[in-house]
Amino acid sequence: MYEKTFPNKRFKHTLEFLQRHVSKSETILDLGVENPFSDILKREGYSVQNTSGEDLDVNQDAIKNAKAEVVTAFEIFEHLLNPYTVLESVQANKLLISIPMRLWFSPAYRSKTDPWDRHYHEFEDWQLDWLLEKTGWTIIAREKWTNPVKKIGWRPLLRYFTNRYYIVYAEKVK
Template sequence: MYEKTFPEKRFNHTLAFLKKHISTNETILDLGVENPFSKIMIGAGFSVSNTSGEDLDKDQSGLQKTTDVVTAFEIFEHLLNPYTILQEIKADKLFISIPMRLWFSPAYRSKTDMWDRHYHEFEDWQLDWLLEKTGWKIIDSEKWTNPVKKFGLRPLLRRFTNRYYIVYAEKIK
């Protein structure tokens, strides 16, 4: 089974959540360039294509592909304008996962990579509201923790505080 080979807990949760709601017969457009998780989805039997690396805040042409499902795993926190992107999605099914905002840790900001920064770190209700305002109905959601093997107050809090949030939503017609 694939789950035992994944390097990260969130990949296990994400793949199990995806399998719970869609079949491998459905086509997936994964927002962002090919990445380790898009390869995992392909390895699990899903038909996956990715956007081409365009700046989705400025150019939503990659969202015009005909597909059954759109996935946005760990990407919405990097976008300045997720509202527009959610409105432009043509598929009827959507999966989004995000790192949740933590009260004890500031938003992530890489000092060496100008693209690897979190503009948004949502609380669950904020993502839910954004989906509702852009015409999506949440069908299912889950949260989970992400403990780290370090000592200190923040690592201790990570054992009990949900870090990731995943949502399956369908377009309201």
């Protein structure tokens, strides 16, 4: 059903995970500017507001002032220098985060053309779990999946067996 409308496996997994944990009646603050996935959420009937492109490492006002019931951060945390502060700023009681996982056979991503498109953190699952725990979140559900590429070589072969993405649904500890 979704294979023809989604550009890749990551969007399909992310949407299915979100649909299990967030109802369409809940409002969502999606960290980061509008993007293809926030457009998919809107087409699916979710009420989504994005942040405006501010540097979330130094300015969390959009997060602190949001009235959303759910905060999502899909492939944002690896770009932040200080995700701890961002997590502490979240006022909503529900949180969904997905990250590309650190791969032992591949260095951290850094764009050759865009000086801002780089990964400061590439987490292992336990590191994100610990970060959430330290900032008052309880993980309710989690999933991992692979992301094979159609290339020849050792790294592409390893991508068939090594989980690349990690997603969690967490709730604020009362």
